[in-house]
Amino acid sequence: MNFDFTERSLDLQAKVSAFMQEHIYPLEQEHTAYVEANPWQHFPPMESLKQKARQAGLWNLFLPKGYGDFSPGLTNLEYAPMAEQMGRVLWSSEIFNCSAPDTGNMEVLAKYGTPSQQARWLTPLMEGRIRSAFLMTEPEVASSDATNIETSIVRDGDDYVINGRKWWSSGAMNPSTELFIVMGKTDPNADRHTQQSMILVPKDTPGVTVVRPLRVFGSYDSPEGHAEILLENVRVPKENLLQGEGAGFSIAQGRLGPGRIHHCMRLIGAAQRSLEMMCDRVTKRTTFGKEVSKYSSIRQDVAKSKCEIDQARLLTLAAADKIDKGGAKSAKDLISMIKIVVPSMACGVIDRAIQAHGGLGVSQDTPLARFYSYARCIRLADGPDEVHMYQLGRNTIRTYSDLV
Ligand SMILES: Cc1cc2nc3c(=O)[nH]c(=O)nc-3n(C[C@H](O)[C@H](O)[C@H](O)COP(=O)(O)OP(=O)(O)OC[C@H]3O[C@@H](n4cnc5c(N)ncnc54)[C@H](O)[C@@H]3O)c2cc1C
Structure with missing residues (x-):
């Protein structure tokens, strides 16, 4: 193992550090006060900070080499010290478009999405115009074993119909969140690890109800939040399935x-x-x-x-x-x-x-x-x-x- 950082990584590390010193640390107290007083609203300076980071080339740094044009070309090893710096101010990752759960969701779309799924969802996520949530955990089953998930995804003509209840869906309360990636079962009788599928559900689809935000040690974690979500006869086109039935x-x-x-x-x-x-x-x-x-x-x-x-x-x-x-x-x-x-x-x-x-x-x-x-x-x-x-x-x- 060679942990010497490349020139490019060192250069970006210095830039992320300088950006944080100049633009982020000075706003920490203001951010804390704002999100507590204004749940589910964007911290007003956020958009201009994102623009500045993008102009400075500090954007989407997380997406590893190997994702072709989508990736800025860093390896995980090169990105690690930048993510460490972002961890020094928890809300700063979003400014560099490197925040959870969007990073994981973008990787899923980059790796498993069709060109039309990528055009519809990955492009706006990569541009930081929308945000997303990942809906796997369910209140009714021990979800640390993902094979327990019970949400049903049933084929009906050219659509899939989804029913289930999710919770701890991070980011779902965020006003910019437009996409839910939902995990459920398409075939409860298949082999244990091929019963599940993943499907793309626009947040505004009829039948999707955000029931309530969950608090973490008393805090809303605004504006992202963690939601309980009810899915009742949610109908989406069959093209919204990721990869294929059983790939979830x-x-x-x-x-x-x-x-x-x-x-x-x-x-x-x-x-x-x-x-x-x-x-x-x-x-x-x-x-x-x-x-x-x-x-x-x-x-x-x-x-x-x-x-x-x-x-x-x-x-x-x-x-x-x-x-x-x-x-x-x-x-x-x-x-x-x-x-x-x-x-x-x-x-x-x-x-x-x-x-x-x-x-x-x-x-x-x-x-x-x-x-x-x-x-x-x-x-x-x-x-x-x-x-x-x-x-x-x-x-x-x-x-x-x-x-x-
Ligand atoms: C802040 C926060 C954000 C989250 N964000 C998301 C999200 O965005 N999307 C999403 O889908 N989920 C999310 N989750 C949910 C999280 O992934 C689940 O809570 C976790 O997987 C555990 O599932 P569970 O809560 O059903 O606990 P259970 O499965 O009921 O497990 C309870 C406990 O049982 C014990 N246990 C389980 N298996 C074993 C074992 N093999 N050996 C010994 N002990 C065991 C462990 O102590 C475990 O904590 C989030 C959770 C939190 C707290």
């Missing part, structure tokens, strides 16, 4: 690989910034006649955090490198490893930073509370920790069991 499970696997690595890269950025904030804060406060930074327990917390972040970053870069060299399938164990390691690492580091900040750490005056909420949620989203351990444990036993 394998598309989901393909989608979640890159999505997981992006979350991990962002979380490393959030953890790194939390550590920097912690180091700064402990030099600014004194208790019992001593600067807080001088206490051994604080130094241990800082040291542990530094070790854990650097370990997690190297593992994530190794996963990115493996995906670049052999595809997401070849990197599946490393993707499980980072999904197990990084969100928990981030929870621990951010928790220590919160502690060192005292009451300030849980307030809205620093990003720490939102970082914690994000990290904690990623221990569940895109597969809970235990599911990745279950699979990684199985694969590891298979690999090593005959060697002794």
Whole structure:
């Protein structure tokens, strides 16, 4: 593995960093106040920030080489440090058109969409004109096993008719969201992994009801939000199916690989910034006649955090490198490893930073509370920790069991 970044990546890293310093960090407090006071509305400076990023060539950086004209040409390894920087301000990814769940949805459309599906949905997503949501999880079944999904997708003449209830559909509350990628079953009697299909559903299709936004630790995560959605006799043309009947499970696997690595890269950025904030804060406060930074327990917390972040970053870069060299399938164990390691690492580091900040750490005056909420949620989203351990444990036993 060679983790030396290319000239191009170094140049873009410097540009993303400068852009964030000039345009994003100064707006953080204003953004927090705005989204709390105005749920489901766009932060007014957002559009002009997106235009600026696009003009600066900092646009769609996530889409890896190999997607032809759609891709700006970076490898996952080249993109990793940029995603890390974006993770330092959670709402900044959208400014570079690199935010979840759109990145995963764009990859699905780029990889599996027909030319007409791409013209209708991928182009406006790549241009940042619309946003999208991914509807897999259902309240009625344990959705960490995707084969449990019960939403039905039934062929009727030239259409498919969809019925089911989804929840935790991230981005569905966003006023710019126009597309839902829905996973359901076309053939409940087929083999366990070919029962599922994915279908494109415009949000305004009759029969689609956004029932309610779900809160995360009391916050709406506005303007994206996470919705509960009812699908009642939702009728879409047969051309909206992705790939073909029975391809849903394998598309989901393909989608979640890159999505997981992006979350991990962002979380490393959030953890790194939390550590920097912690180091700064402990030099600014004194208790019992001593600067807080001088206490051994604080130094241990800082040291542990530094070790854990650097370990997690190297593992994530190794996963990115493996995906670049052999595809997401070849990197599946490393993707499980980072999904197990990084969100928990981030929870621990951010928790220590919160502690060192005292009451300030849980307030809205620093990003720490939102970082914690994000990290904690990623221990569940895109597969809970235990599911990745279950699979990684199985694969590891298979690999090593005959060697002794
Ligand atoms: C903030 C947030 C955003 C999300 N965004 C989306 C989205 O955009 N689209 C979408 O479709 N879903 C989304 N999700 C849903 C998420 O992917 C699911 O919550 C997750 O897959 C778990 O499914 P579940 O909630 O049904 O839990 P269940 O499947 O009921 O699992 C509950 C718990 O059981 C345990 N468990 C399960 N399997 C095993 C095992 N093999 N070994 C040991 N323990 C096990 C784990 O502790 C697990 O957390 C989001 C969730 C959150 C919190």
